[in-house]
């Protein structure tokens with residue numbers, strides 16, 4: 480099978496994890512990187528050992544480039560994605576898809592109309608314990624779902640926001656703890672519980688001098704009748720492993736930092752099914768995450784390209800977490816319960 484050539488735009492911290500993940504792929508290789516600043520493009524060329532471009536059109540014309548991986552700040556995903564899609568390149572974007580529904584929709588539409596595949600990195604979908612949990616929910620092992628909760632009670636130190644030009648800003652990050660940190664577990668919650676009927680959210684900027692929120696809580700009504708609680712924060716010292724809870728009429732399970740820590744089904748001996756050796760959590764250190772789950776998602780995306788399948792986390796799926804978070808922000812602003820589908824004006 481033809482080797483798939485991958486290029487990365489944006490050469491910051493997550494780009495380095497992608498480089499490690501791409502090295503684990505059999506039939507794909509990194510062929511180029513791109514940064515708009517020529518000095519940073521040259522530095523990335525040295526570090527990653529492939530040509531570094533500062534001009535995006537020259538980057539997109541690199542021979543053998545098939546897939547573009549977008550690792551720019553969250554509010555700058557759209558522009559490179561549009562350029563890549565127009566050049567006929569498949570697109571893999573870091574989370575979130577984009578920071579507003581308008582920008583997310585433009586991006587999805589561009590990939591559809593240019594007939595290129597679009598996937599969004601939510602690497603925790605590929606954790607073996609999460610996949611066990613999802614299979615059990617789909618099989619009805621917990622019965623009718625009553626409640627699903629996501630708690631992302633994380634901590635970031637002053638330097639985290641102080642040393643970044645975009646984190647915690649409305650234009651660069653789209654907000655704070657929900658759209659940057661909480662979105663991973665919110666994506667899992669939606670994947671398990673299904674569509675949202677309505678939400679009431681409250682956010683605060685309680686600790687740090689940032690534009691976005693560093694503390695928030697929401698109550699969700701799901702279409703299936705279940706209730707949900709979400710908390711997301713970067714202000715809660717020392718930062719605890721993120722937690723996903725599912726309760727049904729027949730039992731419940733709890734996933735913490737990607738590992739099943741509780742598994743209780745009525746009439747069966749209580750057991751913990753954890754298989755994952757370790758899934759480092761970014762609860763207090765954003766660099767603590769590994770690259771293995773990124774590699775697992777890359778493998779599925781490459782397979783989707785080769786066999787013309789749908790990526791597991793496609794644009795429409797990844798849009799759902801953006802919709803819920805934008806609704807939480809709007810609900811907090813208006814102090815109103817908001818009914819879905821939600822559309823935002825920004």
Ligand SMILES: NC(=O)c1ccc[n+]([C@@H]2O[C@H](COP(=O)([O-])OP(=O)(O)OC[C@H]3O[C@@H](n4cnc5c(N)ncnc54)[C@H](O)[C@@H]3O)[C@@H](O)[C@H]2O)c1
Pocket residue numbers: 488489490491492493494514515519550551552553554555573574575600601602643659768
């Ligand atoms: N999947 C995960 O677990 C995970 C973890 C961290 C970050 N992320 C996501 O990855 C993306 C990048 O995050 P990061 O931590 O690597 O950030 P970063 O600041 O370390 O890197 C961002 C890169 O984009 C470049 N850049 C900045 N402004 C730009 C602009 N206007 N146009 C083009 N490039 C620009 C920066 O110079 C840098 O090379 C974000 O969307 C973030 O949400 C995902």
